[in-house]
Amino acid sequence: MKKVPLLTLEEVEATCSGWSQKLQLQEARIIGGEPLLHPNITEILDIFGEYWKPPTQILILTNGLLLETMSETFFEQLEKWNVILRITIQHNRFREQIMNSCHRLREGSFHFLDHDVSGSWRKLYQLEEGTPKLFVSDSKKAHEACSFKHICRAIINNELYQCTIFAYMRKCYDYGIINDDRLLIHKPATLDMSPDELQQWLDADYSESCCVCPETCFPVDINEKKFHR
């Protein structure tokens, strides 16, 4: 299995500068793995802030466990760019620990969302020796049942995927974690597409690659509590 390299600041800059000229986003999310593990997360926030201006809302998806170790500069960057922390806390297990660990959370000095992920799509995939077990579905039915289509596109390695699952699974394929050629069906959008080609790609009704998802309805049961400063 290949080691997955960390994104460099040059790659983040290339992605943000390229795609911010092509797309208008409601939200630009920094996701992981766990984004707070990246040694340059503060600089990454700065790059996002420079390229994704309001009304785009910048958001970090984190499990919150490293918040107590983050520098003051990190919290200042959150405030400077009005970033929302979305803390994904599973089954209340770590809620109290996280809240107690970070005085900035308790003081409410920045926006954060306490986001219970129980019922989200990740739970649909059973793991086989640590690897997600893909479904064998009718792609059209799977897409019809999907609650995530058109709401969470993902950019990885400067390529835009129709949904986060495509992006993650495809990278798992590239790094030898999942060996299923169906993950090659989806063709991501690239920066060299013309505006018409990109629009056509964005408007695509469904992808044959949805056959890796279940045909039954995705339970989007996201219990999100909002806290604002």
Ligand code: SF4
């Ligand atoms: S692969 Fe298709 S069905 Fe699965 S989450 Fe993405 S859009 Fe939905």
